Amino acid sequence: xxxxxxxxxxxxIKLVVFDVDGVxxxxxxxxxxxxxxxxxxxxxxxxxxxxITKAGIKxxxxxxxxSNAVRHRFENLGMTKLYMGQKNKLVPMKxxxxxxxxxxxxxxxxxxxxxxISVLKEVGxxxxxxxxxxxxxxxCHFISAKRGGRGAVRExxxxxxxxxxxxxx
Numbered sequence: 001x002x003x004x005x006x007x008x009x010x011x012x013i014k015l016v017v018f019d020v021d022g023v024x025x026x027x028x029x030x031x032x033x034x035x036x037x038x039x040x041x042x043x044x045x046x047x048x049x050x051x052i053t054k055a056g057i058k059x060x061x062x063x064x065x066x067s068n069a070v071r072h073r074f075e076n077l078g079m080t081k082l083y084m085g086q087k088n089k090l091v092p093m094k095x096x097x098x099x100x101x102x103x104x105x106x107x108x109x110x111x112x113x114x115x116x117i118s119v120l121k122e123v124g125x126x127x128x129x130x131x132x133x134x135x136x137x138x139x140c141h142f143i144s145a146k147r148g149g150r151g152a153v154r155e156x157x158x159x160x161x162x163x164x165x166x167x168x169x
Contacts, residue, residue, distance in 0.1 A: 009125045009141055010163040014106040015096060016052060017119070018153060019089075020063040020070050022112035023129060026149035039069045042149055048157030049077050055165055058100060062089045064115055090118045110156055112136055112148050127156050 021027050024045060030038040053059045060081035061074055067084065074082045083092040089111075097107060108125035109116070112132040120126040120139045127142040129152035137143055142159065144152035 006125075006142055006159070007163050010108075010160045012106050012124055013057065013108045013160050013164070014102055015058045015060065015100060016049075016108045016157070016160065017060045017062055017093065017096070017110070017123075018049075019109075019111040019113075019116050020061060020067070021065065022132070022148040023110050024061070024073070024149065024153055026147065027112070028149075037067055037069055039067065039073075040149065041073050042151060042153070044151060045149070045153035045157075046073075046077055048154040048161070049079065052157050052161055053078055053080065055161065057160065057164075058096075060092075060096060062086050062092050062119070064089075087115070088118070089115060090122070093119050093122070108156070108160065110153065125160075128152075 018024055024041055025039045032038060049059055058080040060079060062083045063070060064087055081096055086092055097103060104122045105124035107123045108127060109119045109123045110127040111120055112128055114135060116136060117139060126140045128136045128140045129144050129146060129148035131147045144155040146152040146155050
């Protein structure tokens with residue numbers, strides 16, 4: 001199903017980082033009358049993140065926006081690191097690699113739009129949903145068959161989990 005290069009990249013991964021809007025969600029943002037922001041997350045994506053986190057892989061979010069909904073999702077999934085309000089996503093990425101004594105080849109990142117490209121060009125496993133912008137797709141090793149917020153995250157987490165742990169879910 002997956003090519004040998006993709007599997008060899010997935011085998012090295014110790015840190016998986018996600019953008020939010022367009023990756024963990026479909027990119028839609030809903031505001032209530034009170035100005036509170038609402039987001040819809042995919043439960044299967046969440047299960048995949050929980051699975052790899054429990055297996056010992058560090059998981060993180062780097063997003064340019066500030067959102068209580070994202071903070072709640074991060075906490076609910078028991079993820080490792082959360083960076084919000086990040087315009088230059090490469091800065092927190094390098095910070096995490098240094099903190100965990102990892103190099104870029106041991107990191108995967110899933111993004112969907114132009115602000116993600118600087119990180120995608122550096123990581124060992126660059127990933128995106130199928131509805132990412134073409135500039136992002138052109139630098140990715142793995143393009144999910146699923147759309148952002150509609151299973152793309154789960155497809156990536158399954159690839160890593162099954163490659164590293166032989167599908168022992």
